[in-house]
Amino acid sequence: xxxxxxxxxxxxxxxxxxxxxxxxxxxxxxxxxxxxxxxxxxxxxxxxxxxxxxxxxxxxxxxxxxxxxxxxxxxxxxxxxxxxxxxxxxxxxxxxxxxxxxxxxxxxxxxxxxxxxxxxxxxxxxxxxxxxxxxxxxxxxxxxxxxxxxxxxxxxxxxxxxxxxxxxxxxxxxxxxxxxxxxxxxxxxxxxxxxxxxxxxxxxxxxxxxxxxxxxxxxxxxxxxxxxxxxxxxxxxxxxxxxxxxxxxxxxxxxxxxxxxx
Ligand SMILES: [Zn+2]
Numbered sequence: 402x403x404x405x406x407x408x409x410x411x412x413x414x415x416x417x418x419x420x421x422x423x424x425x426x427x428x429x430x431x432x433x434x435x436x437x438x439x440x441x442x443x444x445x446x447x448x449x450x451x452x453x454x455x456x457x458x459x460x461x462x463x464x465x466x467x468x469x470x471x472x473x474x475x476x477x478x479x480x481x482x483x484x485x486x487x488x489x490x491x492x493x494x495x496x497x498x499x500x501x502x503x504x505x506x507x508x509x510x511x512x513x514x515x516x517x518x519x520x521x522x523x524x525x526x527x528x529x530x531x532x533x534x535x536x537x538x539x540x541x542x543x544x545x546x547x548x549x550x551x552x553x554x555x556x557x558x559x560x561x562x563x564x565x566x567x568x569x570x571x572x573x574x575x576x577x578x579x580x581x582x583x584x585x586x587x588x589x590x591x592x593x594x595x596x597x598x599x600x601x602x603x604x605x606x607x608x609x610x611x612x613x614x615x616x617x618x619x620x621x622x623x624x625x626x627x628x629x630x631x632x633x634x635x636x637x638x639x640x641x642x643x644x645x646x647x648x649x650x651x652x653x654x655x656x657x658x659x660x661x662x663x
Contacts, residue, residue, distance in 0.1 A: 403459035403641060404505045407451040408611050410460075414558045414601065416536075418460065421505045430475055431605050433562055434460060437533030441465045444553065444562050445605060448498070449478025449516070450509050466533065468525065470564030472549040473579075476605055478516055491516045497641060525551055541592060545585030545623075552567045552592060558610075559600030561592065567602050567619060568653065569610040575657035576645045581626055582661050589620035614653055617657050626657070633641055 402410060405597035407419045423430050433444040434457055447453055457465055469477055474494045479649035495514050498505070505511060505576045515597040523532075529540040539550045554564045561567075565574060566588060575582055592599075598614040603609050624630055631648050639656055648655040 402513075403452075403455045404652075405451040405455065405508075407509075408453075408456050410456070413558060417558055417560055418556070419603065419609060420447070420456065421454070422450060423501070425501075425503050428503065429606055431601060431603070431607075432476075433560075434465075434580060435533065435536065435538075435560075436461055436463060437536040439463070439534030442533050442538070443467045445470055445476040445564075446478055448475055449514070450498075450503075450505060461594075465614070466552070469603065470552070470562060471547045473547060473577075474516055476564070477519065500561050500641060539595075541588075541595075543588035543591060545581055545588045547577065547579035548581065548584070549579075549590070550586075554595060554598065556598065559598055560602075560603060561599045561601065561613075562603045563592065565605045567592070567610075567616065568604045568607045569602065569615050570652055571604075571607045572654045572656050573619070575655060575661040576639055576642045578660070580657070580661040582623065582657060586620050586623040586627060589616055593617045593620055616651070617651060622648070622655070626655065 403480050404410065407422060411419045413419055418434040420432045421429050421433065430448055432447045432453060435442040441461045443457060443465050474490050474538065491514060494516060495511060499513060525540045527542040531538055536555065536557045539554045539556065543552045543566050550564045550566055552564065552566060576579065593616040596616050599613040601609045601611055602613060626648055634648050635647035636644055637647040645656040645658055
């Protein structure tokens with residue numbers, strides 16, 4: 402397997418790979434590969450520190466479709482194409498990688514790090530489903546962490562990929578410019594409605610989690626915050642994001658700034 406001294410790979414369910422980058426200083430960045438009978442599906446594109454396609458082509462000979470859960474930089478850097486995705490966010494991403502202090506591979510030159518433009522071949526909407534051969538996925542629009550977030554449910558193995566919406570035993574980020582508290586609860590309720598089909602909850606930054614009851618728990622907590630419960634929040638140092646309001650639940654925390662409350 403072409404891990405390039407950077408990726409670690411875990412086949413946590415048959416034909417289902419979690420690819421981890423980092424895993425230092427409290428950070429981990431994850432992408433996923435699902436194998437069907439006709440095609441493989443790659444979900445999210447990671448940091449771009451090493452070549453994800455090379456890794457995936459060492460795992461499977463199937464043609465690979467590629468989907469993003471959302472367009473934050475830490476999920477898309479292996480996306481490559483002709484058009485323009487957005488503005489060049491390489492400079493803040495470089496600063497972030499430096500700040501996190503990950504032990505980067507020797508061949509990687511942080512100063513030359515760039516986030517290249519990419520284009521989308523298709524878009525997915527609420528209620529869509531698609532099949533990669535004996536393996537069907539349903540699509541849910543789940544804004545809250547970011548307005549373009551989707552979640553995917555793999556009907557065969559019960560794997561729910563949530564982007565950064567559901568991060569058990571971690572921090573739910575609503576301090577980002579793209580976050581919205583009023584969207585967060587309804588998105589979680591939408592996923593809670595299919596919790597009976599879910600065996601594993603996967604995110605971009607946490608290990609696969611096997612207790613879907615956390616979906617309702619997080620939804621309830623968000624609704625309480627929105628209704629003015631749990632006040633006053635603790636003011637904490639959100640590192641890169643400055644001072645944030647922090648709410649603590651038993652199995653997760655929430656970071657939020659005022660712009661996301663509007
Ligand atoms: Zn992320």
